[in-house]
Amino acid sequence: MxxxxxxxxxxxxxxAKVKTQVEELSAQxxxxxxxxxxVGENPASKIYVANKKKACEEAGIKSFEYTMDESTTEEELIxxxxxxxxxxxxxxxxxxxxxxxxxxxxSVIAAISPEKDVDAFCVSNVGRIMIGDYDxxxxxxxxxxEILDYYGIEIEGKNCVVIGRSNIVGKPMAMLLLHxxxxxxxxxxxxxxLADITKNADxxxxxxxxxxFVTADMVKxxxxxxxxxxxxxxxxxxxxxxxxxVAEIADYITPVPGGVGPMTISVxxxxxxxxxxxxxxx
Ligand code: GUN
Numbered sequence: 001m002x003x004x005x006x007x008x009x010x011x012x013x014x015x016a017k018v019k020t021q022v023e024e025l026s027a028q029x030x031x032x033x034x035x036x037x038x039v040g041e042n043p044a045s046k047i048y049v050a051n052k053k054k055a056c057e058e059a060g061i062k063s064f065e066y067t068m069d070e071s072t073t074e075e076e077l078i079x080x081x082x083x084x085x086x087x088x089x090x091x092x093x094x095x096x097x098x099x100x101x102x103x104x105x106x107s108v109i110a111a112i113s114p115e116k117d118v119d120a121f122c123v124s125n126v127g128r129i130m131i132g133d134y135d136x137x138x139x140x141x142x143x144x145x146e147i148l149d150y151y152g153i154e155i156e157g158k159n160c161v162v163i164g165r166s167n168i169v170g171k172p173m174a175m176l177l178l179h180x181x182x183x184x185x186x187x188x189x190x191x192x193x194l195a196d197i198t199k200n201a202d203x204x205x206x207x208x209x210x211x212x213f214v215t216a217d218m219v220k221x222x223x224x225x226x227x228x229x230x231x232x233x234x235x236x237x238x239x240x241x242x243x244x245x246v247a248e249i250a251d252y253i254t255p256v257p258g259g260v261g262p263m264t265i266s267v268x269x270x271x272x273x274x275x276x277x278x279x280x281x282x
Pocket of ligand 1: 097
């Protein structure tokens with residue numbers, strides 16, 4: 001039976017560190033603020049945004065919430081972002097994705113000032129990550145690295161397989177594992193003989209978004225299995241991994257909920273703190 005990688009515990013540890021540093025800045029008269037923009041009615045996004053707001057408050061970070069109608073135009077959204085770019089008490093800006101289909105996500109991301117782009121989604125921040133010279137790391141992949149570090153799981157020299165190639169998780173995850181000298185393979189919907197590849201993984205990260213996608217026959221004995229999936233089956237939150245059967249084989253596994261999810265928000269808080277520090281250095 002595998003050891004559970006407890007994202008809640010790792011998260012609590014990181015959030016406590018962020019909170020202490022926010023208090024230290026506050027003692028110097030520097031406040032830390034995050035603007036969170038939600039457009040439309042996506043139910044999952046509403047929950048994520050509410051969780052982000054609560055986590056900010058607990059860490060002493062001021063959260064500014066902007067809830068915009070589904071019919072908001074791209075121009076209106078970008079106008080709000082430009083106002084927030086210029087606002088000194090806003091150190092970070094996060095626009096929750098996905099956006100309604102009539103809004104071009106890349107144009108919106110490009111409007112966020114790179115030093116306030118706490119998701120690390122804009123082209124210049126992605127480029128800085130590629131070359132290893134960055135202020136912020138993308139929240140979910142960085143949260144996974146934090147979990148591996150917390151449990152002392154070595155990445156160097158390991159076969160790391162990432163399933164999924166999204167800009168938010170798969171691609172940056174591959175880059176961060178590569179920075180740590182992992183040997184990285186990225187699989188996706190067109191990959192042939194997926195199980196042959198995943199069975200070689202010492203560290204397997206699944207970011208597919210399909211419940212029950214990773215089965216025991218796809219996992220090597222002794223592997224570390226990281227489940228990024230956030231799926232609902234019969235209203236119940238579950239990941240991509242068939243937890244019970246894979247837990248019999250893997251050495252370490254993240255649960256859903258309570259694995260990667262809480263880490264995403266913790267890294268967001270860390271990035272917002274970093275943004276505030278950078279903006280007050282000048
Ligand atoms: N939608 C799903 N995950 C994320 C995230 O990390 N940041 C933003 N902005 N939107 C998301």
